[in-house]
Amino acid sequence: MSAQVKLSVNGLPVEVPAGASVAAAVAQVTMQFRRSVSDTRRAPLCGMGVCFECRVQVDGVAHVRACMTAVTEGMQVTTDA
Numbered sequence: 001m002s003a004q005v006k007l008s009v010n011g012l013p014v015e016v017p018a019g020a021s022v023a024a025a026v027a028q029v030t031m032q033f034r035r036s037v038s039d040t041r042r043a044p045l046c047g048m049g050v051c052f053e054c055r056v057q058v059d060g061v062a063h064v065r066a067c068m069t070a071v072t073e074g075m076q077v078t079t080d081a
């Protein structure tokens with residue numbers, strides 16, 4: 001049994017297995033990760049750090065690729081979708 005990590009996504013509590021990506025945690029709350037410059041809602045596309053469609057704010061740092069970032073205890077994630 002793997003350890004669980006507790007964090008928040010858009011202010012909502014989320015619990016995922018240790019080692020999970022921020023994208024996996026966000027997907028438990030919403031599949032709308034960000035908005036494009038033309039105000040279109042965007043979501044992860046490649047899942048491997050190339051497309052940048054999964055960018056979210058993590059602990060106040062903008063433009064973090066959710067698919068490339070592992071969750072940590074108490075992390076605060078915010079989407080703009």
Ligand code: FES
Pocket residue numbers: 043044045046047048049050051052053054055065066067068
């Ligand atoms: S889903 Fe493409 S960079 Fe994260």
